[in-house]
Amino acid sequence: MSKTVYKVTGKNFTEWQAPDNEIIARPFTDIKPPEETGKLITGFDWVENKWETVDIVSPEEFEQANLAIFELAAKVSQLEKGK
Numbered sequence: 001m002s003k004t005v006y007k008v009t010g011k012n013f014t015e016w017q018a019p020d021n022e023i024i025a026r027p028f029t030d031i032k033p034p035e036e037t038g039k040l041i042t043g044f045d046w047v048e049n050k051w052e053t054v055d056i057v058s059p060e061e062f063e064q065a066n067l068a069i070f071e072l073a074a075k076v077s078q079l080e081k082g083k
Contacts, residue, residue: 005030008044 002017005028013033024030026046033041039053057065 003030004032006033011042013041013044 001020003020003022005016005018005022005024006013007016008027008029016028018024018028029044029049031044031049031051033051034053038055038057040056041051041053043052044050045052
């Protein structure tokens with residue numbers, strides 16, 4: 001039998017198969033990388049034994065936020081002119 005391990009190289013990783021009785025040591029880990037949408041892997045914390053990630057937004061979400069800010073700024077500008 002074998003188990004899946006991951007060779008970590010900075011923020012990248014490669015999946016490998018290792019024998020079940022193999023001792024896993026750096027640069028390999030048996031902690032599965034996160035597959036969540038909106039997460040970007042930035043590395044692996046060898047002290048805490050966990051993947052390091054940051055939250056990201058999609059281009060669509062970014063565009064929607066920019067449009068909302070633009071509309072809000074336009075309304076504030078109109079209110080300021082009305083004083």
